[in-house]
Amino acid sequence: GENVEQHPSTLSVQEGDSAVIKCTYSDSASNYFPWYKQELGKRPQLIIDIRSNVGEKKDQRIAVTLNKTAKHFSLHITETQPEDSAVYFCAAWTSYDKVIFGPGTSLSVIP
């Protein structure tokens, strides 16, 4: 079945450093790849997304890259701040309208 892998499971960085989270997906027909941020006790919220016809997208300090040939995509956060501390999930919309999430990355930004 469809699968999304995500690495690392935990990530700790110093404030101001960059953080990178990587995901791979199995359904080659997937065409939409969102990233969600979930703060402790809250619901997941979309932070950035990318479609299969685009290789890179940037929004202020966050960016996402997509390599369709290799079936992987990555989230990049620059100049990290303590408020970036949260769990981040990648996801893929599959060809059957299923939205499959990765297992999550717990990011800690140390002041």
Place this chain on the structure above:
Amino acid sequence: NAGVTQTPKFQVLKTGQSMTLQCAQDMNHEYMSWYRQDPGMGLRLIHYSVGAGITDQGEVPNGYNVSRSTTEDFPLRLLSAAPSQTSVYFCASSYQPGGMNTGELFFGEGSRLTVL
């Protein structure tokens, strides 16, 4: 505009009991889905629906039923609760004009279920 509303927020059940988690959205979204969230396992898709009268199974459908009689509501039924169904459940919806996924899932606040 309430968005996605889930009830109840907390529930404790005994093994074998049945219950329904309610989900309603007021954004006229065609796409609705249910996820369960367990530590270290992310969000796993239980069931989803691309429109009224249409439902389909996700990654972990066993022990759960759904129906979609209206665009607004998508209830999740636990037929005979088991301790393995202890989890946080999220309902989510998305706008899909003409069947094309626009992507963003809007989540409810979650329902924490404990099965003893």
